[in-house]
Amino acid sequence: MSELLANLALGFSVAANPHNIGFCLLGALVGTLVGVLPGIGTVATVAMLLPITFGLPPVGALIMLAGIYYGAQYGGSTTSILVNIPGEATSVITCLDGHQMARQGRAGAALSIAAIGSFFAGCVSTVLVAALGVPLTSLALLFGPAEYFSLMLLGLIFAVVLAKGSVLKSVAMVLTGLLLSMVGSDLETGAGRMTFDIAELSDGIGFTNVAMGLFGFAEIIRNLEMSQESRDIVKAKISGLMPTRQDLIDSSGAIARGTILGSILGILPGGGAVVASFAAYTFEKRISKNPERFGHGAIQGVAAPESANNAAAQTSFIPLLTLGIPPNAVMALMVGAMTIHGIVPGPQVMTKQPELFWGMIASMWLGNLMLIIINLPLVGVWVSLLRVPYRLLYPSIIVFCCIGIYSINNSPTDVVIAAIFGLFGYWLNKHEFEPAPLVLAFVLGPLMEENLRRAMLIARGDVTVFVTRPISAGLIAVAVGLLVIAALPMMRKRREEVFVE
């Protein structure tokens, strides 16, 4: 316990450095700014803003990126409360009740409950990350290649089960992602694989290009199809930002439950913020005494998913920082950022660079505090941003993305690759394939292959190694169990119900 406090103290001394506070504030601010824009999700926001952290020292860069992440998430919920189109997947759920509240003139209360819920969830999950960091890092030492492979397999299965739509199609997306991740030079032999002799592909397809294409460009192409008139911004002036005492009483339970659920789902590989907010909303509705109020402006319907997605956003750092496995697309971008600064994510970060590890954890809390301070007074600014017509917004997003992608490697080819993935994403959407499992598989692909090959080599070609080693066998069992449950007809119906809600 005292060790935990000492570590946190170290973290806060790093985070409280005026420069780092500045980076954190700037990150949260820019993240919110971009996150508020309709049609840009968290992944696209973080990918877009990645280049602006290149010039910073490593600690500052990561603190800023973390700030961007929370900011983007919070910005997204502002959009979904005020306009009936969610800025991103995590806030789809917030739309349901948040926008209804706004129409009833309670936009202020909805916004502040979202902020308070997020802040509470942020406080709890910061402590959780700090507390679980040390034990999980020692767990990582027990992990051999077989265990790593099984864990990542479990993560992919989670992503399949938790994605909406058909399980079979999600599996197909996972395999597509794995396949795409193998384009480029082979790690061990250096042989070019599936590169079509294109020199630019010999380093593989950059993850930022894939993310930007599937989540940025594809989204824009899709939005252009829809009539822009359907946007429905709350015109009334937002008054009464402070929630009433009754609001706080009503939502406190939902915030607590959302935080717990979100923290758990965030740690699981393949989970993350989107799933957490869906789950928290459904759970809250199920246990509510008057579920008919949900969808008509129930404050619990805002509080629970907002707390859950923030908690999950934060606990999803745990697998990244302790095991070196990115559990979702945003964390994969973090890996990219860390690599650029010469940090290899994994258990060694905590021992070798304690100031980075604990500084980042402390800045998570600080970032949440800043969000609550900057966002509530700045709501007016965000609202005016929402009034920018989409016909001017999307060209700006496109050029910004282009410059961002180009600046990562100074490579025009990367820009073209992102454009191709934009078209691919549009096609996937028309055929109802989910991009999320593809992206996760793309990220985990090289790690999985490496560990699979190593495991097979150590076991001298014996495939049973994955089920004879206890930890690995346990992980595989959970994965198979999940897949079977998800494929059962009864559960399938249940899943559809959940996603329709």
Next chain:
Amino acid sequence: MVEGAKTSHSGGGFRFKVRGPRDFYGGLALIGLAIIAIWTSGDLPGIHGFAFGPGTAPRLFAGLLAVVGALVALTGLLVDGPPIERYAIRGPAWVLLAIITFAGMIRGFNLGSISIPSLGLVMSTFAAFIISIFGSTEMRWVESLIAAVVMTAFCVGLFVYLLQLPFQLWPWI
């Protein structure tokens, strides 16, 4: 990638009726992708003793993808599903053209007989902005030009002056 769209009405060549065209053609396209992957990784060495070769994993996953793709296509044959939505042409075409233009102008390129010198950040950004504007049916000239100038200035200010990233600004510097 788009080959499935053209034949969204069940083609005369099929003896079965395609009930779920989204799944059916989606699955077929994935099988196609898997076949391309198997074909391009075909000459890579495979398993050697206990060790995986560079070609093992790609062929393994491509094979699995072909199987799952076939299952998805089969679902499309057997289960009723909604028709494939119409593909828009205007939006994707202009957006794509804008992005490609940016990529071509920023560093210049040399493709056989056509070559373009690098035109720098200012012109590339401005051109990409203007081209992408045509993707929307709601464009207005004056407003768009002003927005393009403002956005270009903003990007130059942010990336070049504030973030100090190495960009060539104009064709001549």
